[in-house]
Amino acid sequence: xxxxxxxxxxxxxxxxxxxxxxxxxxxxxxxxxxxxxxxxxxxxxxxxxxxxxxxxxxxxxxxxxxxxxxxxxxxxxxxxxxxxxxxxxxxxxxxxxxxxxxxxxxxxxxxxxxxxxxxxxxxxxxxxxxxxxxxxxxxxxxxxxxxxxxxxxxxxxxxxxxxxxxxxxxxxxxxxxxxxxxxxxxxxxxxxxxxxxxxxxxxxxxxxxxxxxxxxxxxxxxxxxxxxxxxxxxxxxxxxxxxxxxxxxxxxxxxxxxxxxxxxxxxxxxxxxxxxxxxxxxxxxxxxxxxxxxxxxxxxxxxxxxxxxxxxxxxxxxxxxxxxxxxxxxxxxxxxxxxxxxxxxxxxxxxxxxxxxxxxxxxxxxxxxxxxxxxxxxxxxxxxxxxxxxxxxxxxxxxxxxxxxxxxxxxxxxxxxxxxxxxxxxxxxxxxxxxxxxxxxxxxxxxxxxxxxx
Amino acid sequence: xxxxxxxxxxxxxxxxxxxxxxxxxxxxxxxxxxxxxxxxxxxxxxxxxxxxxxxxxxxxxxxxxxxxxxxxxxxxxxxxxxxxxxxxxxxxxxxxxxxxxxxxxxxxxxxxxxxxxxxxxxxxxxxxxxxxxxxxxxxxxxxxxxxxxxxxxxxxxxxxxxxxxxxxxxxxxxxxxxxxxxxxxxxxxxxxxxxxxxxxxxxxxxxxxxxxxxxxxxxxxxxxxxxxxxxxxxxxxxxxxxxxxxxxxxxxxxxxxxxxxxxxxxxxxxxxxxxxxxxxxxxxxxxxxxxxxxxxxxxxxxxxxxxxxxxxxxxxxxxxxxxxxxxxxxxxxxxxxxxxxxxxxxxxxxxxxxxxxxxxxxxxxxxxxxxxxxxxxxxxxxxxxxxxxxxxxxxxxxxxxxxxxxxxxxxxxxxxxxxxxxxxxxxxxxxxxxxxxxxxxxxxxxxxxxxxxxxxxxxxxxxxxxxxxxxxxxxxxxxxxxxxxxxxxxxxxxxxxxxxxxxxxxxxxxxxx
Numbered sequence: 001x002x003x004x005x006x007x008x009x010x011x012x013x014x015x016x017x018x019x020x021x022x023x024x025x026x027x028x029x030x031x032x033x034x035x036x037x038x039x040x041x042x043x044x045x046x047x048x049x050x051x052x053x054x055x056x057x058x059x060x061x062x063x064x065x066x067x068x069x070x071x072x073x074x075x076x077x078x079x080x081x082x083x084x085x086x087x088x089x090x091x092x093x094x095x096x097x098x099x100x101x102x103x104x105x106x107x108x109x110x111x112x113x114x115x116x117x118x119x120x121x122x123x124x125x126x127x128x129x130x131x132x133x134x135x136x137x138x139x140x141x142x143x144x145x146x147x148x149x150x151x152x153x154x155x156x157x158x159x160x161x162x163x164x165x166x167x168x169x170x171x172x173x174x175x176x177x178x179x180x181x182x183x184x185x186x187x188x189x190x191x192x193x194x195x196x197x198x199x200x201x202x203x204x205x206x207x208x209x210x211x212x213x214x215x216x217x218x219x220x221x222x223x224x225x226x227x228x229x230x231x232x233x234x235x236x237x238x239x240x241x242x243x244x245x246x247x248x249x250x251x252x253x254x255x256x257x258x259x260x261x262x263x264x265x266x267x268x269x270x271x272x273x274x275x276x277x278x279x280x281x282x283x284x285x286x287x288x289x290x291x292x293x294x295x296x297x298x299x300x301x302x303x304x305x306x307x308x309x310x311x312x313x314x315x316x317x318x319x320x321x322x323x324x325x326x327x328x329x330x331x332x333x334x335x336x337x338x339x340x341x342x343x344x345x346x347x348x349x350x351x352x353x354x355x356x357x358x359x360x361x362x363x364x365x366x367x368x369x370x371x372x373x374x375x376x377x378x379x380x381x382x383x384x385x386x387x388x389x390x391x392x393x394x395x396x397x398x399x400x401x402x403x404x405x406x407x408x409x410x411x412x413x414x415x416x417x418x419x420x421x422x423x424x425x426x427x428x429x430x431x432x433x434x435x436x437x438x439x440x441x442x443x444x445x446x447x448x449x450x451x452x453x454x
Numbered sequence: 455x456x457x458x459x460x461x462x463x464x465x466x467x468x469x470x471x472x473x474x475x476x477x478x479x480x481x482x483x484x485x486x487x488x489x490x491x492x493x494x495x496x497x498x499x500x501x502x503x504x505x506x507x508x509x510x511x512x513x514x515x516x517x518x519x520x521x522x523x524x525x526x527x528x529x530x531x532x533x534x535x536x537x538x539x540x541x542x543x544x545x546x547x548x549x550x551x552x553x554x555x556x557x558x559x560x561x562x563x564x565x566x567x568x569x570x571x572x573x574x575x576x577x578x579x580x581x582x583x584x585x586x587x588x589x590x591x592x593x594x595x596x597x598x599x600x601x602x603x604x605x606x607x608x609x610x611x612x613x614x615x616x617x618x619x620x621x622x623x624x625x626x627x628x629x630x631x632x633x634x635x636x637x638x639x640x641x642x643x644x645x646x647x648x649x650x651x652x653x654x655x656x657x658x659x660x661x662x663x664x665x666x667x668x669x670x671x672x673x674x675x676x677x678x679x680x681x682x683x684x685x686x687x688x689x690x691x692x693x694x695x696x697x698x699x700x701x702x703x704x705x706x707x708x709x710x711x712x713x714x715x716x717x718x719x720x721x722x723x724x725x726x727x728x729x730x731x732x733x734x735x736x737x738x739x740x741x742x743x744x745x746x747x748x749x750x751x752x753x754x755x756x757x758x759x760x761x762x763x764x765x766x767x768x769x770x771x772x773x774x775x776x777x778x779x780x781x782x783x784x785x786x787x788x789x790x791x792x793x794x795x796x797x798x799x800x801x802x803x804x805x806x807x808x809x810x811x812x813x814x815x816x817x818x819x820x821x822x823x824x825x826x827x828x829x830x831x832x833x834x835x836x837x838x839x840x841x842x843x844x845x846x847x848x849x850x851x852x853x854x855x856x857x858x859x860x861x862x863x864x865x866x867x868x869x870x871x872x873x874x875x876x877x878x879x880x881x882x883x884x885x886x887x888x889x890x891x892x893x894x895x896x897x898x899x900x901x902x903x904x905x906x907x908x909x910x911x912x913x914x915x916x917x918x919x920x921x922x923x924x925x926x927x928x929x930x931x932x933x934x935x936x937x938x939x940x941x942x943x944x945x946x947x948x949x950x951x952x953x954x955x956x957x958x959x960x961x962x963x964x965x966x967x
Contacts, residue, residue, distance in 0.1 A: 054867050057929050163894075166867025166928070178946070403641070403660070407892040411665030430676030438657045439648070441641075442673040 054169025123153010295335025549884025600731025614758025726820030
């Protein structure tokens with residue numbers, strides 16, 4: 001029954017090395033050597049094996065595809081799983097202890113692009129390598145497999161990781177079981193219409209018989225800054241993952257506990273508040289990109305975009321000629337992309353002297369709203385938009401987050417690190433966070449410089 | 455050599471520590487599938503009177519497609535279904551999430567049966583006894599809550615919350631303040647508050663818990679303003695944590711011109727100890743089935759009660775019972791929001807709740823709350839001794855606790871829901887109704903005053919056993935249940951409107967044709 005279903009496995013064998021050694025990460029050969037010198041033992045391989053065991057106990061006979069050596073084969077063998085090897089030209093192939101690099105992870109992913117689901121063991125750095133390979137596949141116009149992270153790194157803030165190795169295995173099994181004939185909706189991943197983030201909403205047409213995919217953000221910290229005590233998450237992109245929030249790091253549980261369309265609900269709320277002629281600055285992130293989608297615009301995931309809502313009549317005019325628009329009525333809002341992926345200087349020019357609203361999402365697990373991945377929103381841009389009264393009630397700063405993302409903060413505040421500490425202190429207080437359609441919360445925001453990074 | 459279990463050697467075998475439970479499994483078809491055309495349960499005699507010709511407009515073209523069965527098949531069918539069930543009268547029902555199960559004394563059913571023959575359209579003069587019960591019940595709930603008037607009309611807890619939202623809306627409209635379009639609630643207030651507010655057209659602002667698990671009062675300070683219509687809050691919240699600054703919350707909302715509405719659906723922790731009006735609330739509601747011992751009846755007919763201050767009394771749903779010192783009459787309040795269900799209310803449940811309160815008296819009600827809190831804290835001490843179980847925020851709880859299996863789940867890959875299902879193999883269970891899912895791998899236990907120490911010991915022992923199984927053999931737990939009527943269900947149709955079939959007709963249309 002499982003015939004034809006194949007699961008790829010990539011292990012970053014050095015992931016997690018630096019954690020136990022107190023090195024706050026494992027990026028770079030020097031740090032890895034230092035960790036080994038401090039007596040650290042590699043754990044990623046064993047964690048990957050645990051995920052494989054959990055997968056096989058639920059779906060015996062699943063065909064495992066992996067690469068030779070510590071980047072997969074060893075874990076497959078440790079789990080007692082039958083496996084097929086693909087050659088990817090890895091540095092590690094000659095022997096079990098050879099050093100592996102980010103390039104090896106990318107090569108392994110590229111060599112296994114045909115699998116129905118790709119499991120990778122590592123941390124946020126590994127997720128970035130997988131993302132790079134996925135980008136390469138997309139550039140070549142090739143199929144991108146859904147991926148799922150087995151948490152094995154020091155930093156695991158990205159939404160593409162399951163909460164534990166066992167959870168990764170059971171989630172993979174559930175996903176494959178819901179996929180008819182093991183064909184994991186090829187070609188769907190990576191399309192702009194794919195909704196959802198790690199908080200999880202189903203793919204249109206999902207349901208029984210078709211496994212749904214969601215888009216999970218990949219974030220990483222700058223390890224050098226992290227070691228200096230400065231937490232600095234950056235959003236790198238998004239990966240297609242099985243939409244099963246129960247076991248993803250979104251920390252949601254229960255079979256029917258999902259709120260489908262939460263991200264779409266947030267986007268609809270933002271658009272319903274937009275008044276024509278008011279400029280809206282959309283920061284990076286999957287949630288803000290959903291706002292662009294709600295306006296019918298192709299805004300960027302990683303860049304800062306400037307949009308405006310246009311009157312319904314204008315929107316109809318914009319599409320006229322294509323199809324007969326009847327009576328000036330159009331469901332939903334229309335939008336105009338003023339500028340995409342702007343620089344700080346361009347943004348400053350676009351917001352000066354006119355009514356503007358900043359729409360920002362929370363980046364990464366630490367709650368950063370400003371200063372992480374959206375440095376284009378600089379102190380002078382903030383001052384131009386917010387004036388002297390940046391409170392919860394001005395409506396000129398809209399923060400977007402799912403309730404799950406806020407819950408994951410465990411009561412800690414959102415953080416602002418705009419680069420101007422006086423401005424950050426002025427922003428500190430409470431800000432309205434939109435969590436859904438006609439749903440919001442009021443949440444504390446602090447200057448990052450005044451919060452200790454513990 | 456005797457290989458039998460040691461307890462089998464005694465004339466009357468002692469029971470093992472955990473029950474060797476096995477639920478009935480009848481493989482019973484749907485009653486429509488048992489239908490045979492022409493079969494009847496009763497042979498109805500000819501009426502011996504002329505037939506009444508119905509007007510064409512109300513006459514059916516085809517007879518209704520009802521199942522056709524004889525009496526023994528009907529009795530057998532429903533008895534079998536009743537054996538495939540776990541209700542309060544069968545199991546230690548402390549795990550229904552926020553649903554709050556307690557024992558409903560059987561004698562109260564006999565009092566309820568006494569009013570079964572009444573017709574809701576009877577003239578007031580002929581139902582003075584029932585109206586007196588309504589009046590006295592209203593006065594007792596007013597005393598318990600400190601409110602001026604109480605409506606017993608709502609058919610459930612959410613109907614009562616909706617009635618309160620409707621009164622809030624009408625109150626502001628009557629004062630020309632229709633711009634008040636925001637309702638503030640908290641993350642761990644029962645989600646029906648947010649849902650009802652949204653249905654009534656309000657924008658909902660939800661306050662998140664702070665690092666101590668309490669709603670952030672500074673966030674409330676930033677949230678209130680000229681658009682604030684009301685605060686709708688549960689206390690203790692669904693975490694079981696009591697908010698000691700509740701009076702400040704109410705005052706902040708009042709200063710902004712909003713109303714304060716207390717969800718007391720479950721008042722088991724506070725009966726006779728605190729009163730909504732004493733904390734400044736303008737409205738509150740009770741679920742008679744959660745606090746006053748009437749049956750839940752599987753989603754209905756339950757009963758709710760809305761209590762309001764004197765200022766809100768003119769907006770109550772109608773009719774209400776009035777008493778002039780000699781006779782009871784029905785009247786509709788001056789600016790009533792109208793009816794929230796037909797007639798007066800769910801009369802049999804009003805009678806049961808009235809009997810329950812009368813049997814306990816004021817001291818008895820307070821003892822209910824004290825026993826419920828004691829039971830809960832006893833069970834919490836047993837649960838927290840199970841490795842892998844935790845209670846986030848670590849604070850003292852009143853009448854319930856939202857626990858977490860996060861640690862166990864991350865170690866074993868076994869989810870909370872699966873632990874609840876495996877517990878059903880031992881004749882108990884818990885239900886994972888914990889929206890919103892903020893606590894990872896949640897389970898919510900609430901022993902009301904109904905449960906004995908032995909009940910709580912047995913329940914905790916079952917969970918400890920299943921948690922241990924999850925460590926030793928996670929697949930065993932994930933494969934559960936084994937001793938139940940239904941072994942596994944596929945939950946995915948619940949998320950797919952195309953697969954929903956709340957009626958047989960829909961099932962035939964969507965799945966059989």
